[in-house]
Amino acid sequence: MTSPSLDRADTVTELRSELDALRAEFGALADRAAVAELVDRYITLLDTQDDHGFDPTWPATVFTPDCRLEFPVGTVEGRDSAAAFHHDRKSRFARTHHLAANYGIRLSGDTARIRVHLVASHVHHEDGPDPDGRFDIGGYSEGEAVRTPDGWRLHRWRFRLVWSDGAGPRPGPAPSELRSSQPRPRHPKGR
Numbered sequence: 001m002t003s004p005s006l007d008r009a010d011t012v013t014e015l016r017s018e019l020d021a022l023r024a025e026f027g028a029l030a031d032r033a034a035v036a037e038l039v040d041r042y043i044t045l046l047d048t049q050d051d052h053g054f055d056p057t058w059p060a061t062v063f064t065p066d067c068r069l070e071f072p073v074g075t076v077e078g079r080d081s082a083a084a085f086h087h088d089r090k091s092r093f094a095r096t097h098h099l100a101a102n103y104g105i106r107l108s109g110d111t112a113r114i115r116v117h118l119v120a121s122h123v124h125h126e127d128g129p130d131p132d133g134r135f136d137i138g139g140y141s142e143g144e145a146v147r148t149p150d151g152w153r154l155h156r157w158r159f160r161l162v163w164s165d166g167a168g169p170r171p172g173p174a175p176s177e178l179r180s181s182q183p184r185p186r187h188p189k190g191r
Contacts, residue, residue: 031152032105035112035145038062038152043100043118049086056083063154064146070158073169092169093122093135100141110147115140118159122169129167136165 042062049058059082063069069076069085076085090096097120104115122135143157 028107031107031112031147034152035105035107035114036103038145038154039100039103039114039116042154042157043098046086046090046098046120047096049083050090054083054087059083060150063157064148067154068156069154072159072161089169092125093128094125095123097121112145112152113142114145115142124167129169134166135168137161138163 045058045062049055059079063079063082065079067076067079067082069082071089073089074085076082099119100116101119102115102117104113106113117138117140119138120136122137124130124133124135126132139160139162141157141159144155145152146155
């Protein structure tokens with residue numbers, strides 16, 4: 001078996017073309033991995049951002065300064081409001097646990113469109129609406145991330161509730177505001 005001659009101009013051009021294609025593919029894979037890591041970082045921070053008290057700095061690791069976040073329990077405009085919003089909503093529960101899966105990431109230059117499925121459990125405080133009970137939700141988030149000098153950051157993020165089970169947070173929106181077309185929560189007998 002003989003290897004192609006590198007003296008031929010067409011062989012060098014062909015090898016350069018293959019190398020350029022591999023570089024582009026590697027760049028796209030690296031960007032997809034970085035965007036997935038960004039989403040993972042955010043989902044983890046939903047549960048851990050206040051482990052050591054209120055931390056106003058964590059949103060800078062996830063969001064652009066002019067981000068817009070939409071949830072059934074409220075909307076956030078700008079990164080400076082994100083820490084207080086998340087801290088307030090999480091403090092309505094003793095603990096939370098969020099899981100993300102089925103990442104859809106479409107890249108277009110310095111922008112990424114994202115869709116991710118989410119499931120979360122929220123454990124009530126002992127004096128909550130269902131002591132030691134849970135409020136479980138499922139749905140999906142869609143958003144847009146952009147490449148910044150500090151890496152990829154979420155610019156737009158919206159959570160769509162598909163289902164819920166259990167008593168919702170108090171104080172908070174009425175259940176009818178949380179669930180427009182979703183099934184009603186199941187309540188254990190005797191409660």
